[in-house]
Amino acid sequence: MAENQDQEQEQEQEKRVIIVGAGLAGLAIAHGLKKNNIPHLILDRESTPRGRNWGITLSWALPLFTDILPERLASNLRQCQPDLSLPSAVAGKKGVLIRDGSTGKTLAEAHFPVIRRMQIQKTKRALAEGLDVKAGKKLIDIRVLDGGGVEAIFEDGSVERGGVVVGCDGGASAVRRWLLGEKQAAQEVLPFAFMNFAFSLPADKARWLDAEMNPSVDVAAHPKGMYLGLFILDKPDLEKPEGWVFYILATWPIQGEEDETNAENRLERLRAKMGGWADPYKSVVEWLDDGVQIGRDALRIWHPVPWENFGGRVSLAGDAAHSMTFHRGQGGNLAIKDAHEFVATMVKVRDGMPLADAMRVYDEGVRERGEEVEISKQQAIAFHDFERFLESPVVQMGIKPK
Ligand SMILES: Cc1cc2nc3c(=O)[nH]c(=O)nc-3n(C[C@H](O)[C@H](O)[C@H](O)COP(=O)(O)OP(=O)(O)OC[C@H]3O[C@@H](n4cnc5c(N)ncnc54)[C@H](O)[C@@H]3O)c2cc1C
Numbered sequence: 176m177a178e179n180q181d182q183e184q185e186q187e188q189e190k191r192v193i194i195v196g197a198g199l200a201g202l203a204i205a206h207g208l209k210k211n212n213i214p215h216l217i218l219d220r221e222s223t224p225r226g227r228n229w230g231i232t233l234s235w236a237l238p239l240f241t242d243i244l245p246e247r248l249a250s251n252l253r254q255c256q257p258d259l260s261l262p263s264a265v266a267g268k269k270g271v272l273i274r275d276g277s278t279g280k281t282l283a284e285a286h287f288p289v290i291r292r293m294q295i296q297k298t299k300r301a302l303a304e305g306l307d308v309k310a311g312k313k314l315i316d317i318r319v320l321d322g323g324g325v326e327a328i329f330e331d332g333s334v335e336r337g338g339v340v341v342g343c344d345g346g347a348s349a350v351r352r353w354l355l356g357e358k359q360a361a362q363e364v365l366p367f368a369f370m371n372f373a374f375s376l377p378a379d380k381a382r383w384l385d386a387e388m389n390p391s392v393d394v395a396a397h398p399k400g401m402y403l404g405l406f407i408l409d410k411p412d413l414e415k416p417e418g419w420v421f422y423i424l425a426t427w428p429i430q431g432e433e434d435e436t437n438a439e440n441r442l443e444r445l446r447a448k449m450g451g452w453a454d455p456y457k458s459v460v461e462w463l464d465d466g467v468q469i470g471r472d473a474l475r476i477w478h479p480v481p482w483e484n485f486g487g488r489v490s491l492a493g494d495a496a497h498s499m500t501f502h503r504g505q506g507g508n509l510a511i512k513d514a515h516e517f518v519a520t521m522v523k524v525r526d527g528m529p530l531a532d533a534m535r536v537y538d539e540g541v542r543e544r545g546e547e548v549e550i551s552k553q554q555a556i557a558f559h560d561f562e563r564f565l566e567s568p569v570v571q572m573g574i575k576p577k
Contacts (some may be wrong), residue, residue: 191215192521193327193337195314195350199231199295200493200510201343202302207243207518209306213525216335217306218327220313220344224296229371229422229501230257230390230406232271234290235575236508239515248301252291255298257407261390263291268503269503272389272570276397279453282564285573292391293507294408303426314342314349317489325488339530340489341517343510346475348495354482362475362498365555368434370441372469373408373422380462381416387455392504394424394558395456401427401448401454402502402558423459424501425476428559441469474500476552479545487524490541492517497545502554502567505547505576512576515538546577 191214192202201217210216233240239250267287275282303307317340324429327335342350352360376384385407394404404424411418425445429435433444442463449460477498484490493510520537524530550568557567564570 188214188336189324189338191337193325193335193340194218195327195340195342196493196495197221197299197303197306197345197350198303198306198343198345198493198510199298199507200495201341202299202306202308203240203243203511203514204341204343204492204517205308206245206248206302207514208521210243211518211522211525212243213518213521216309216337218309218312218314218329218335220311220330222311227371228294228296228373228408229424230292230294230408231507232290233293233511234287234396234504234508236511236515237289237291240511243511243515243518244302248305251301252293255291255301256291257292257294257297258410259385260410260413261292263289266290266292266391269389269391271569271573272394273394274393274395275450276395276403276456277399278400279395279400279455282396283570285569290391292407297409314344317350317353319485319488325485339487339521339534341515342489342491342495343493343514344495346477346494346498348491350489351477351482351491351495354484354489354491355480360477360478362477363506364567365474365476365500365552366429366553367426367474367559368437368444369472369474370425370445370469371422371440371465371472371521373420374463374467375417375420376414376459376462378417380458381419381421383567384421384459385416385419393455395452395566396558396561397452398561399451400559400561401425402555403452405455405459421459426502426555426558437471437473442467445469474555476500476548478548479542481542482538484531484534484538486532487532487537490517490534490538492541495547496541499548499551500555502558503547503551505551509544509547509576512544513541534561544576550577 194217197219205217270286273283313330318326409420492513
């Protein structure tokens, strides 16, 4: 009896999906597999959440997201919003606002029946509930086994065996590096200075900014060749605006040695770029506390190329498979699309389709979606080329996939 149980357990282990990385893609896949009773294991190198935070706009992928999640999460996504009081229909109606940074006037806008702003840390926290995420597990190697199956090897010496490894381990993916080698898997660094940082303001100024800015996405292209976006990150108490957290995304072409080396004087460099900006951007940067923390950042991208998937046993999803800049707001949407497709693929395999055939189709889809990396790169460039901005993908195509 016990022997039978052991055998069953072993067989289940050999079939299970090993999800490396508990970000948006990995967590969504874990929920989708759980919903379909497909054995899986999800691991992440982090033991505590990282400090970095931002918001994403889930637009076209929102129905895929709710489809993959259990009902209790799908019907409660509002808990992940930066501003819990913003209905998703209002967010959709207000949509994406792109202004001329020198006047504050509208350059382009896009409206939707529904979009949802999701704060990335709240989202990861909410999605991790109900899943058994193994923390402190940094993948360092993979072994494809002769008799079938695959092993994932972690820095702490542990080894996990399964049928498939899916690398959902973000822009600098170790699974991608294992599949393609360091050179082919290396990210391209775009020649732009990039700052992403959170800040709060005194109550009166916070209220003013909240009323001035578009509540979902408020970004501007300045004719001098600069991008700046203002967003809400958190409103812990609607009655206490001094505790509201906003964030800025700013990019401009690297100019001079300090941009080149990404010198620590980031606020000084940002302020020096603000001549000729209109409100709300101008005043907000003036009001920033001199001690505001601006971390080191860079715009890194990776265009997918074909990889050998060992009969469908090793693959990628999300930023690991295609990392792009945020200028067209597609990375998170594509991570969800990959997750949805991956789960559908595993369901087909469970129902009898050969793994190699099913995963060939999945991998091709991932790479096709990766064409967005170049579109987003062109969008990033266009935000810094005012004359041609109106010809750019975000104006011509909105924020839908190609
Ligand atoms: C400022 C900013 C704004 C953005 N705005 C938008 C937007 O509006 N719309 C949109 O669609 N997208 C947006 N994005 C993109 C979106 O956030 C990402 O595409 C998405 O979060 C990627 O999710 P992921 O799960 O693929 O990767 P990640 O969230 O990076 O998760 C990877 C996980 O893998 C773990 N990991 C890494 N290495 C290992 C290892 N060796 N072993 C084990 N675990 C490992 C990490 O700890 C992490 O938890 C934005 C991104 C940024 C930075």
